[in-house]
Amino acid sequence: MLLIHCPYCKEDRPELEFHGAGEAHIARPENIADISDAEFEKFFFIRENQKGLVFERWRHLNGCGRFFNAARHSVSDKFICTYKAGEAKPEITEEQLASVLPPARGDK
Amino acid sequence: MADTSTSDLHRNHPLENQLFATGNVLIKPGHALARISLRAAGDQIEEINQVLSLDLPDSPKTSVARDERTALWLGPDEWLILDNLSSDLHELPKNLAQMLCSAVDISHRNTSIIVSGKGAVGVLNTGCPQNLSMEAFPVGACSRTILGKSEIILLRIGTSTFHVECWRSFSDYVWKYLVDGAKTL
Numbered sequence: 001m002l003l004i005h006c007p008y009c010k011e012d013r014p015e016l017e018f019h020g021a022g023e024a025h026i027a028r029p030e031n032i033a034d035i036s037d038a039e040f041e042k043f044f045f046i047r048e049n050q051k052g053l054v055f056e057r058w059r060h061l062n063g064c065g066r067f068f069n070a071a072r073h074s075v076s077d078k079f080i081c082t083y084k085a086g087e088a089k090p091e092i093t094e095e096q097l098a099s100v101l102p103p104a105r106g107d108k
Numbered sequence: 109m110a111d112t113s114t115s116d117l118h119r120n121h122p123l124e125n126q127l128f129a130t131g132n133v134l135i136k137p138g139h140a141l142a143r144i145s146l147r148a149a150g151d152q153i154e155e156i157n158q159v160l161s162l163d164l165p166d167s168p169k170t171s172v173a174r175d176e177r178t179a180l181w182l183g184p185d186e187w188l189i190l191d192n193l194s195s196d197l198h199e200l201p202k203n204l205a206q207m208l209c210s211a212v213d214i215s216h217r218n219t220s221i222i223v224s225g226k227g228a229v230g231v232l233n234t235g236c237p238q239n240l241s242m243e244a245f246p247v248g249a250c251s252r253t254i255l256g257k258s259e260i261i262l263l264r265i266g267t268s269t270f271h272v273e274c275w276r277s278f279s280d281y282v283w284k285y286l287v288d289g290a291k292t293l
């Protein structure tokens with residue numbers, strides 16, 4: 001089972017206690033009533049959906065109940081780190097990214 | 109007209125008269141308890157501790173007990189307080205009414221199941237993915253987690269005794285899950 005580190009419970013906990021909640025660091029426009037439909041669509045619906053490094057919101061739903069953010073590789077599904085909601089996006093080093101890469105094609 | 113006072117009415121325990129035992133595990137319904145769900149921010153804690161006459165735990169997965177009153181850490185600003193039914197715990201929402209916090213009486217929303225015996229960890233681990241070894245989950249440790257598809261709150265009250273807290277309406281499922289687990293061990 002995948003273990004996820006909760007930054008509030010401060011330990012690795014089983015994935016069954018968690019719930020993914022989409023892309024992280026999406027700022028809600030402060031003038032939401034004034035923006036155009038196209039701008040609203042971009043904010044509300046359009047997501048990066050990157051292959052590789054992604055920043056996501058997660059919730060420790062059946063645990064402390066808190067939302068937090070995570071840096072993860074979207075192909076290998078491995079977590080690089082998790083951090084509390086409201087904290088800045090962490091710098092991810094080449095080394096960290098290399099440690100979560102999926103096996104290269106052809107590897108057995 | 110029918111008498112509408114409820115004081116004399118008997119409240120059925122959802123698991124009344126249930127009991128399950130094998131050679132190494134005993135599963136039984138817990139006593140009726142007074143329960144408060146408490147949400148509060150850091151600067152309120154000191155005052156709440158005085159009203160509660162108990163220091164709320166501030167580390168994850170820990171509980172603090174004083175006499176029969178137990179406070180369980182559920183989240184950074186969330187606690188479950190348990191006490192016996194005749195205690196003054198039900199006064200807490202009233203006593204904290206002037207403060208910026210939320211104290212809600214959930215005595216009858218939840219019910220509890222006591223799982224004990226040397227097979228207790230094995231039974232719980234048939235549906236709960238947490239590490240329940242004494243190193244990771246010592247006596248006094250508590251956590252909101254899951255059992256099968258149902259949310260539960262686990263509190264280890266003895267080396268081989270667990271208090272399993274669940275919603276009243278889920279108690280039938282949780283009970284059957286635990287009994288099934290005990291039968292397969």
Ligand SMILES: [Zn+2]
Binds near residue numbers: 010
């Ligand atoms: Zn947590």
